Amino acid sequence: MKKTVFLGALTVAGLAAGAAAAGTIDDVKARGKLNCGVTTGLVGFAAPDANGEWSGFDVAVCRAVAAAVLGDATAVEFVPTTGKTRFTALASGEIDMLARNTTWTFSRDVDLKFTFVGVNYYDGQGFMVPKELGVSSAKELDGSTVCIQTGTTTELNLADFFRANNISYEPVPIETNAEAQQQYLAGACDVYTTDASGLAATRATFEAPADHILLPEIVSKEPLGPLVRHGDDEWGDVVRWTLNALITAEELGVTSANIGEMSAAAGNNPEINRLLGTEGNLGEMLGLSADWAKNAIAASGNYGEVFEKNIGEATPIGLARGLNAQWTEGGLIYSPPFR
Amino acid sequence: MTTVSDPPKEGFRLSQLIYDTRYRSMTIQIVALIGFLTLIFWLINNTATNLAELGKEPSFRFLSEPAGYDINQRLLDYQSQDTHLRAALIGLLNTLLVAVMGCITATIIGVIVGVLRLSKNWLVSRLMAVYVEMFRNVPVLLWIVFVMAVLIETLPAPRAFRGDNATASMMLNDSVAVTNRGVYVPEPLFSRGLGDIHLLGDSSLRFDVSLDLIAILIVLGLGFFVSHKIKQRADHVQETTGDRPTTWYLRLGVVSLPFIVLLYALGFHLGYPELKGFNFRGGTHMRNSLIALWLALSLYTAAFIAEIVRAGILAISHGQTEAAAALGLRQNRIMNLVVLPQALRVIIPPLISNYLNLTKNSSLAIAVGYMDITGTLGGITLNQTGRELETLLLLMLCYLIISLSISAVMNWYNESVKLRER
Numbered sequence: 001m002k003k004t005v006f007l008g009a010l011t012v013a014g015l016a017a018g019a020a021a022a023g024t025i026d027d028v029k030a031r032g033k034l035n036c037g038v039t040t041g042l043v044g045f046a047a048p049d050a051n052g053e054w055s056g057f058d059v060a061v062c063r064a065v066a067a068a069v070l071g072d073a074t075a076v077e078f079v080p081t082t083g084k085t086r087f088t089a090l091a092s093g094e095i096d097m098l099a100r101n102t103t104w105t106f107s108r109d110v111d112l113k114f115t116f117v118g119v120n121y122y123d124g125q126g127f128m129v130p131k132e133l134g135v136s137s138a139k140e141l142d143g144s145t146v147c148i149q150t151g152t153t154t155e156l157n158l159a160d161f162f163r164a165n166n167i168s169y170e171p172v173p174i175e176t177n178a179e180a181q182q183q184y185l186a187g188a189c190d191v192y193t194t195d196a197s198g199l200a201a202t203r204a205t206f207e208a209p210a211d212h213i214l215l216p217e218i219v220s221k222e223p224l225g226p227l228v229r230h231g232d233d234e235w236g237d238v239v240r241w242t243l244n245a246l247i248t249a250e251e252l253g254v255t256s257a258n259i260g261e262m263s264a265a266a267g268n269n270p271e272i273n274r275l276l277g278t279e280g281n282l283g284e285m286l287g288l289s290a291d292w293a294k295n296a297i298a299a300s301g302n303y304g305e306v307f308e309k310n311i312g313e314a315t316p317i318g319l320a321r322g323l324n325a326q327w328t329e330g331g332l333i334y335s336p337p338f339r
Numbered sequence: 340m341t342t343v344s345d346p347p348k349e350g351f352r353l354s355q356l357i358y359d360t361r362y363r364s365m366t367i368q369i370v371a372l373i374g375f376l377t378l379i380f381w382l383i384n385n386t387a388t389n390l391a392e393l394g395k396e397p398s399f400r401f402l403s404e405p406a407g408y409d410i411n412q413r414l415l416d417y418q419s420q421d422t423h424l425r426a427a428l429i430g431l432l433n434t435l436l437v438a439v440m441g442c443i444t445a446t447i448i449g450v451i452v453g454v455l456r457l458s459k460n461w462l463v464s465r466l467m468a469v470y471v472e473m474f475r476n477v478p479v480l481l482w483i484v485f486v487m488a489v490l491i492e493t494l495p496a497p498r499a500f501r502g503d504n505a506t507a508s509m510m511l512n513d514s515v516a517v518t519n520r521g522v523y524v525p526e527p528l529f530s531r532g533l534g535d536i537h538l539l540g541d542s543s544l545r546f547d548v549s550l551d552l553i554a555i556l557i558v559l560g561l562g563f564f565v566s567h568k569i570k571q572r573a574d575h576v577q578e579t580t581g582d583r584p585t586t587w588y589l590r591l592g593v594v595s596l597p598f599i600v601l602l603y604a605l606g607f608h609l610g611y612p613e614l615k616g617f618n619f620r621g622g623t624h625m626r627n628s629l630i631a632l633w634l635a636l637s638l639y640t641a642a643f644i645a646e647i648v649r650a651g652i653l654a655i656s657h658g659q660t661e662a663a664a665a666l667g668l669r670q671n672r673i674m675n676l677v678v679l680p681q682a683l684r685v686i687i688p689p690l691i692s693n694y695l696n697l698t699k700n701s702s703l704a705i706a707v708g709y710m711d712i713t714g715t716l717g718g719i720t721l722n723q724t725g726r727e728l729e730t731l732l733l734l735m736l737c738y739l740i741i742s743l744s745i746s747a748v749m750n751w752y753n754e755s756v757k758l759r760e761r
Contacts, residue, residue, distance in 0.1 A: 084722055091393065091725075112725035113393055133498075133617075144617040145520055150705070150714070151722040156407045159419035170618065171409045172628075173708045173719075182488075187496030188519045188627065190617045230394070 024096050024228070024235035025069065025287055033075050036062035037095035040080040040176055044201040044311040044319075045101055054078045058099040060306040061120060061226050061243060064296040065097065068242045068288060073299035082176060083151035087112055090229060097239050099226040101195060103153045113230040117240035120225050120303075122323040122332050124218035125157050126196035128203060131211050133190060138217040142167040147180045147189035149173075154194050157220040177202060195222050197311065197319055204316035238286055245293040247335040248275055249302035251326055256301035263294045275338045282338060293338075303333065390728070399733075401724040402427070403543070408719050410710045412626055415546050423720045424543040430715030431737060437632055437711065438698040438741070444637035445697060446690075449644025454674065456649050467645070474642035480703050482639050487631035487707040494519040500614050509612075516612050516619050521626040523612035523619045530606030551605055558601050562594035569593070628709035632701065640697045647689045651682035683756050691749040695742050702738070712737055 028034050038046035038058055046056040059078070067073040079095050090098045091113070101123070102108075104116040127138050127146075135141065138161070148155045150173040162169050172189050174180040181202055184192040192199065196218060203209045226243060228236050249255070252272050254262055259276070266278040273279035277290035286292065300306055307324065311317045325331025356366045390396060406426040409419045414432045417425060456467040474482065495507035497518050509516045516523040533550035569586050577583040612622030655678050663677040704711040705718055712734065721730040 084718060087722070087725060088727055107723075108725075113395060142616060143620065150708070150719055155409070155719065156723065159407060159409045162409075163419060169409075171411050173411075173705075173710065173714065175705060175708070183491060186491045186519060187498065188491045231392075 024232050025238060028069055028096055032070060033077050034062065034066040034069065034097070035077045035079055035095045036065070037079045037081045037086055037089050037098040037100055038062065039100050040082055040178075042101070042177055042198060042201055043205055044315065044317040045197070046078070046099070048078075055310070057121065057306060057310040058101060058226075060300040060310065061099040061246075062097070063299045064246055065226075065239055065242045067295040067299035068245070068292040069238060071289065071291075071295050073295070083149055084175075087114070090114065090227070093229075096235070097226055097228050101198065101224045102227060103195075103222045104225055104227075105153060108227075114227045115230055115233075115236045116225050116227045117236055118225050118243045119223040119332075120243060121197060121223075123195040123197050123222040123224050125154050125193060125220040125222060126199050126218055127215040128184075128192045128199045128212055129190060129215060130187075131213050135215065138215045138219065139165055139167065141169060141191060143169070144190040145170045145172055145188070146191045146193055147172045147174055147184050148193055149177065149180060150175060152194070153220070153222065158193055161217075161219040181205070195224070197224075197317075200319050201311070201317045204318070209316075234287060238288065241286060242293075242296050244335040245275060245296050245338075246303040246306065247326075247333055248338055249293075249297045250304040250333075251328065251335065254297060254302060255305060256298055259294060259298050263291065271338055386728070395725075397729055398726075399729055401720070401726050401729070404724070406720065407723065410715060412629060412710055422543045423716070423724065426720060427712060427716035427733070427737075428544060430710055430712035433709065434698075434701055434704075434711040434713075434737075435741070437629065437636065437701050437704070437709070440633050441636040441640065441697050441701065442694050444633070445640040445644055445693070448637060448641035450648050452641060452645035453648025454652070456645060457652060471642045471645050474639050475646070479635060479639045479700050480706060482635040483632055483703055483706055486635045487627060490627045490631055491519045496520070497614060497618055514609070514611050516614075516622075518619070519627065520618065521624050521628075522630065523622040523624050525609040525611050526621070526623040528608055528610045530608060532605060554601060554605070555598070558597050559594070562597055565593045566590040626709070628704070628707045631707050632704050632709050636697050636700055639700075640693055643693050643696075644690060647686050647693070648682070651684075651686035652678055654685045655681050680756075684758055687749065687753045687756065691746060691753070694745050694749065698741055698745060699738060 036059075038054065038056075041047045042056070044056055046054060046058045048054050054076075062076050062078065063073040066076045079089060081089050081095070081098070081100060086098055086100055086102065087108075089095050098114075099120075101121065103123075104119065108114055109116055127141070129135050129141075141162075146158060146169050148158055148171055155171065155173070158169075158171065172183065174183060177194075177198070180192055180194075183189055185206070192202070194202075196214060199214055203212050203214075206212060226239055228239055248271075249259075252269065252275070254272060254275070262272060263276040263278060266273045270279060274282055276294045277283050277292070281290070283290040283292045289295075301309065304326075307321065308314060311319045313320060321329070321331060323332050325333065327334040356362050387397075402424040403422050405420050406423045407419055408426070410417055410426060410429050412433055413429045414436065415429060417429050452467050452470060456464050456471065458464045458467075494517055497516075497520060499505060499507040500509065500516065500518070507518075514525050529551050533554060535547040535549050537545065537547055539545040569590050573584055573586045610621045612619040612624075614620075659677055659681065660673055663673040668676065701711055702713040702717075705714045708714075716730050716737075717734045721727055724730070
């Protein structure tokens with residue numbers, strides 16, 4: 001009799017454990033730490049430095065979200081993920097958000113049940129070849145051996161590109177960027193293909209970057225952005241508007257240098273006031289403190305500062321703003337208004 | 340107070356289930372079974388609930404959708420527009436290819452090393468011991484990556500073969516090219532080939548069977564059959580007259596002559612690899628990934644097989660060797676005719692589990708970019724469709740079937756060499 005009661009209780013407890021799940025934002029606050037999925041190491045986007053401190057363009061998004069939610073830009077646990085493990089990590093709740101140059105596609109959004117909260121880098125797939133091959137266009141790559149990172153959209157784009165141009169190639173699937181680099185440099189493949197920004201970042205780490213060129217063809221649209229799980233819209237809003245706050249800050253001229261002064265008292269630009277919490281209650285609506293955006297921007301600067309510091313033209317990676325300039329400068333970076 | 344001899348006054352009471360030794364073990368088993376089934380039910384139910392909450396009901400429809408990715412090594416034809424099911428099939432064949440190649444090589448190396456380790460030659464036996472200890476005690480993943488790195492870094496890239504001052508050249512009269520992308524060897528071609536039969540139409544499981552290959556197999560099979568008949572006849576003559584007729588030229592002739600005639604009729608010639616554009620074209624391309632995986636798996640498993648063979652040989656009593664020597668048999672004959680056949684009985688059961696290990700270890704293929712079934716179905720397909728549960732279940736089923744088949748075949752073989760006690 002007692003055994004039956006015990007078994008029954010066990011079953012009920014088990015079923016209950018399967019069902020309950022609190023909102024991500026409460027989880028993060030309770031934990032005091034944000035679990036953020038990043039790459040296993042791509043210089044400029046997310047890589048640990050000599051002291052083990054993560055830095056980079058994607059890392060800055062994680063830090064901004066941590067600063068907005070917890071008021072502390074260092075309260076982030078960086079979880080390195082590969083192209084293969086990233087979605088499982090996010091879907092299983094191991095990480096709260098993924099900022100890992102991940103392309104926003106229909107099937108990932110709809111079928112894999114993720115919410116892309118915006119785009120922080122407009123990219124496209126490119127090709128890198130050694131200069132000595134004398135190739136000037138991707139259409140001349142008939143019969144070449146191409147290194148690709150497996151588990152990414154790039155291998156689908158690659159198959160489509162070569163099929164559309166009716167040329168043959170030999171794919172060499174590779175698990176991580178570091179292995180791809182080794183094979184490419186040893187000449188085990190003629191071409192390395194991935195997002196153009198990733199190619200630039202990889203090339204910057206070569207001993208002789210000038211011996212390698214990026215071909216002019218960009219064969220795909222790769223809008224990269226942070227993403228969260230479907231079904232937790234409050235958390236999605238937090239990440240989305242943190243990203244938008246960084247973008248709006250650049251548009252309105254709010255930088256990490258002048259933010260202290262600007263947020264001290266309400267100025268005469270109402271949108272800056274609303275953004276920085278000196279007017280209105282946008283923070284409260286998000287379930288955050290009034291100075292959430294101030295903290296997010298102060299963490300590593302506005303969008304433009306983050307870009308210039310990590311991947312801009314002054315860095316070894318040397319990417320031009322291009323499509324990623326503000327809409328006012330002819331680019332695609334555009335945030336909805338803070339109102 | 341009752342005594343033991345008292346007959347029970349009443350029939351079955353519930354408490355007997357626990358206190359009566361006649362029923363207790365059954366009670367415990369039933370409770371344990373219920374507990375186990377509840378756990379299983381809870382696991383399945385929990386998974387189903389969580390998946391339903393995420394809006395991802397288990398479905399295998401993705402298998403019939405286009406895969407969209409290319410696979411470099413394929414034993415059957417495959418394009419990126421084929422289905423995920425076909426991609427999985429290509430991966431499965433690649434797994435089987437490396438497993439079969441690996442098992443054969445590992446057995447050959449293992450037996451040789453195992454026998455040599457017992458050699459009386461100090462240097463040889465020590466060298467073999469070093470080999471066994473080195474391979475057995477380092478994880479196989481490291482060996483795979485190491486072999487691949489050695490192949491990539493030490494061999495010349497195809498561009499080194501180009502130009503007037505090429506730093507590398509082809510081997511064996513310009514027929515074999517060894518590059519850091521793999522080894523290109525001449526391929527057999529038939530200018531008057533019989534064509535292929537296409538089986539299973541246009542479905543995902545379609546495959547082509549080469550009629551040339553079938554013709555060759557039939558002719559060779561017939562040749563060996565006739566050769567066997569000649570041997571039987573020679574045995575018969577030897578038994579009746581005591582003289583064995585010389586038959587080796589007859590036996591060689593019936594196997595090789597029809598074969599050569601057939602090859603000529605089919606227009607057999609070799610296709611040589613040639614440097615064209617970025618790569619060598621033509622010939623058969625054995626990719627580095629396959630070579631690295633095959634070598635590493637074979638050498639690693641061979642170290643274990645060597646120990647099994649050594650144990651098997653040592654298990655045969657020394658009296659057998661001495662008795663054979665007393666009969667006047669030579670060293671190698673003693674090994675081949677007396678010791679090894681008996682040692683096989685000890686060797687085969689652990690050998691089976693090493694074959695299984697090798698097959699399962701082949702799932703490390705992705706480390707060198709070899710597209711086995713873990714790379715296609717459990718790698719790219721999983722990633723592009725996001726169906727973790729379904730792909731992993733399919734993957735486990737595939738490995739289970741492969742492993743059970745290997746076990747079945749090897750058990751059957753074990754049965755046939757087992758000691759018959761009469």
